[in-house]
Amino acid sequence: MASIDVTILGAGAFGLGIAWACARRGARVRVVDPGGVGAGASGGVVGALAPHVPEAWNEKKAFQFESLDMGEAFWGEVAEVSGLSPGYARTGRLQPLADAAAVSLAQARAGTARALWQGRYAWEVIAAEGAPWEPQSASGMLVRDDLTARIHPRRACAALAGAIRARGGEIVETAEMQGVVVHATGWQGFDALNTAFGRQVGVGVKGQAALLSYAAPDAPQLFADALHIVPHEDGTVAIGSTTERDFDDPASTDAQLDAVIARARAAFPVLSEAPVIARWAGVRPRARSRAPMLGEHPLHPGQFIANGGFKIGFGMAPKVAEVMADLVLEGRDAIPASFKPGASLPPGQEEAIPRRPDGPQDGQEGASPLGLRPHPRSLRAQ
Numbered sequence: 546m547a548s549i550d551v552t553i554l555g556a557g558a559f560g561l562g563i564a565w566a567c568a569r570r571g572a573r574v575r576v577v578d579p580g581g582v583g584a585g586a587s588g589g590v591v592g593a594l595a596p597h598v599p600e601a602w603n604e605k606k607a608f609q610f611e612s613l614d615m616g617e618a619f620w621g622e623v624a625e626v627s628g629l630s631p632g633y634a635r636t637g638r639l640q641p642l643a644d645a646a647a648v649s650l651a652q653a654r655a656g657t658a659r660a661l662w663q664g665r666y667a668w669e670v671i672a673a674e675g676a677p678w679e680p681q682s683a684s685g686m687l688v689r690d691d692l693t694a695r696i697h698p699r700r701a702c703a704a705l706a707g708a709i710r711a712r713g714g715e716i717v718e719t720a721e722m723q724g725v726v727v728h729a730t731g732w733q734g735f736d737a738l739n740t741a742f743g744r745q746v747g748v749g750v751k752g753q754a755a756l757l758s759y760a761a762p763d764a765p766q767l768f769a770d771a772l773h774i775v776p777h778e779d780g781t782v783a784i785g786s787t788t789e790r791d792f793d794d795p796a797s798t799d800a801q802l803d804a805v806i807a808r809a810r811a812a813f814p815v816l817s818e819a820p821v822i823a824r825w826a827g828v829r830p831r832a833r834s835r836a837p838m839l840g841e842h843p844l845h846p847g848q849f850i851a852n853g854g855f856k857i858g859f860g861m862a863p864k865v866a867e868v869m870a871d872l873v874l875e876g877r878d879a880i881p882a883s884f885k886p887g888a889s890l891p892p893g894q895e896e897a898i899p900r901r902p903d904g905p906q907d908g909q910e911g912a913s914p915l916g917l918r919p920h921p922r923s924l925r926a927q
């Protein structure tokens with residue numbers, strides 16, 4: 546059997562993206578996930594790839610811009626190699642402006658967007674037309690940008706998996722680790738870090754979303770009242786999302802989603818009659834720094850971590866994949882300082898690698914592949 550160059554734990558947007566970036570550079574990759582492809586936060590339905598406000602630039606915003614800018618080529622190649630559509634399209638976004646102050650702020654941002662988005666994408670203030678597919682605007686004005694794109698998260702995971710396999714990669718539920726190891730295990734991956742460092746290094750933040758039957762495949766996304774309305778290519782429209790720090794069941798939907806759907810129908814009357822065809826919940830991985838957590842794994846010397854995509858994991862995935870492949874395959878570190886795992890660790894312990902006081906160490910009999918806690922589905926199956 547051919548040996549494996551890179552083992553990636555976790556078949557979500559980060560793990561699959563990194564596996565794909567490594568496989569397309571010729572590495573032999575194996576993705577291990579007991580839940581299968583898209584079992585975590587990445588198996589959802591929303592998929593807004595939307596930029597930060599173009600002002601007060603920092604390395605996180607710059608990284609995200611570069612990632613969004615890479616999206617068309619990244620997802621285009623995944624579609625071509627896999628023969629599966631990730632549902633990508635750069636259809637732009639409309640947002641309402643509440644009053645005159647919001648209009649003049651948005652006009653100022655049109656200028657900063659030209660500079661920060663390198664003249665390649667527009668952020669402009671336009672007059673609302675009262676069209677059915679438009680947010681209601683008290684000022685009569687809207688912001689339209691043409692950088693925002695969309696993806697269908699669940700299909701994007703399937704397409705990434707197809708592309709990885711087409712390049713000879715494996716995606717399996719269990720296997721021993723070989724080669725360099727990357728932990729992309731989402732919110733569950735924070736558990737061991739929280740325990741080892743005795744404080745919260747990262748948390749899970751639950752979100753619920755809905756899918757409506759409504760065909761607007763080429764229409765722009767709408768964003769108002771903190772709601773993302775994302776039309777997909779398959780005749781559905783996603784509505785997202787709740788933000789829940791406290792939850793008992795990571796996968797259930799409840800009255801909080803009913804409220805989001807009701808708010809969306811009120812804000813966007815065009816959707817008032819569209820039937821709900823799916824309800825979905827997942828848990829976003831949020832690092833303490835709120836930035837992605839990329840680099841050497843604080844608990845496993847010589848291994849790597851890619852986590853903390855939080856609310857923009859799909860938007861960040863193309864660039865996360867590239868910088869992680871640079872690091873893992875070539876030892877080239879192009880990761881912003883604020884994305885390093887140390888940014889979420891206790892002061893003074895950024896470089897420390899605490900030893901687990903007891904229990905099996907990596908590689909010993911009885912250890913899970915990487916000494917992580919068993920996957921919840923394996924627990925349920927027991």
Ligand SMILES: Cc1cc2nc3c(=O)[nH]c(=O)nc-3n(C[C@H](O)[C@H](O)[C@H](O)COP(=O)(O)OP(=O)(O)OC[C@H]3O[C@@H](n4cnc5c(N)ncnc54)[C@H](O)[C@@H]3O)c2cc1C
Pocket residue numbers: 554555556557558559560577578579580581582583584585586587588589591592593594698729730731732733734751752753754773785786787826827828829830851852853854855856857858859860861917918919920
């Ligand atoms: C409701 C909702 C709406 C969202 N909307 C958007 C959006 O519009 N745009 C956007 O960019 N992002 C959005 N996000 C965020 C995005 O989905 C996440 O940032 C992203 O999916 C995180 O990807 P990940 O690969 O890090 O984690 P996950 O997708 O959670 O993947 C982690 C994987 O690791 C596996 N795993 C766990 N433990 C182990 C182990 N021990 N060994 C092996 N595998 C393991 C799990 O089974 C899981 O499949 C949304 C999230 C939610 C919940």
